[in-house]
Amino acid sequence: FRGSTPSFGEGGQLEQVLNLPTDDPIAELLGASELEAEESVSYNLGFVYRNDAGFRLTVDFYRIDIDDRITLSERIGGDAVTDLIDSSLGIPGVLGVRFFTNAVDTQTDGFDVVAEYDFDVASGNLALSAAYNNSETDVVSVDANPPVLDDLGVGAVLFGVEELNTLESASPEDKLILTAHWTSERWSLLARGTRWGEATRVFNFGGGFEPEQTYGAEWGVDLDVEFAATDQLSV
Numbered sequence: 001f002r003g004s005t006p007s008f009g010e011g012g013q014l015e016q017v018l019n020l021p022t023d024d025p026i027a028e029l030l031g032a033s034e035l036e037a038e039e040s041v042s043y044n045l046g047f048v049y050r051n052d053a054g055f056r057l058t059v060d061f062y063r064i065d066i067d068d069r070i071t072l073s074e075r076i077g078g079d080a081v082t083d084l085i086d087s088s089l090g091i092p093g094v095l096g097v098r099f100f101t102n103a104v105d106t107q108t109d110g111f112d113v114v115a116e117y118d119f120d121v122a123s124g125n126l127a128l129s130a131a132y133n134n135s136e137t138d139v140v141s142v143d144a145n146p147p148v149l150d151d152l153g154v155g156a157v158l159f160g161v162e163e164l165n166t167l168e169s170a171s172p173e174d175k176l177i178l179t180a181h182w183t184s185e186r187w188s189l190l191a192r193g194t195r196w197g198e199a200t201r202v203f204n205f206g207g208g209f210e211p212e213q214t215y216g217a218e219w220g221v222d223l224d225v226e227f228a229a230t231d232q233l234s235v
Helices: 025-029 079-089 147-152 161-168
Strands: 003-008 014-020 039-050 055-072 096-121 124-142 174-183 187-196 199-202 212-215 218-227
Touching: 014 025, 025 079, 025 096, 055 161, 079 147, 124 161, 161 199
Parallel strands: 014 096
Antiparallel strands: 003 014, 039 055, 055 096, 096 124, 124 174, 174 187, 187 218, 199 212
16 A cells, blocks of 8 residues: 655655555665564653642653664655666656654653642532653664665665654653642532643755754643533533
8 A cells, every 4th residue: 555645855845755565665675674563661660649638649750662663764755766766666756755664762761740639618629630741752773774775875864854853852741731620519610721841843855954843832721611400411
């Protein structure tokens, strides 16, 4: 099966890039190999504190090492790639391809902190909570390019700046969730605020031009009101 997606090519121009299975003739021509299962080892350390006043605190630290991580290759394109596919397979006009690889090993370090406190107020119960997560992923090892890609030139890389960005910095490193939930016999009132930290996207336009775009931290708010009109019906 060959699918395609629009992607930025040389000079930042949009072009269609083929997304190929590893056993596709084009992918095999460019050095793709059968995928292996990822292997991971995780380490965890945590503690819990609670008191009689209704306060609870949990803290968890973790590390996750993943070997042979499955990730999408960089866009492999350029005139040399197009000409090689045409001359070897008789398929003209292929501007760029991607396929999945086991090319990298990664290490993720992070921690979670959750604080909860509930108490009676206004003929009901108010539950307050704050949850914070911080994690960072680093690529610690990258397999060498297949020889065929090295022979095609600098622009043809199995794993490059865009996929490095996808794994390391395209997602926020931290997240905070603040929640207040009041309940009574008939009513339920919930307010939740979520803050996502900043994230950065990197684009490879070729020729060493790799612009970045950073998105600042953002808040989202959820509000929910529920009324139990009867034992069988709530709105």
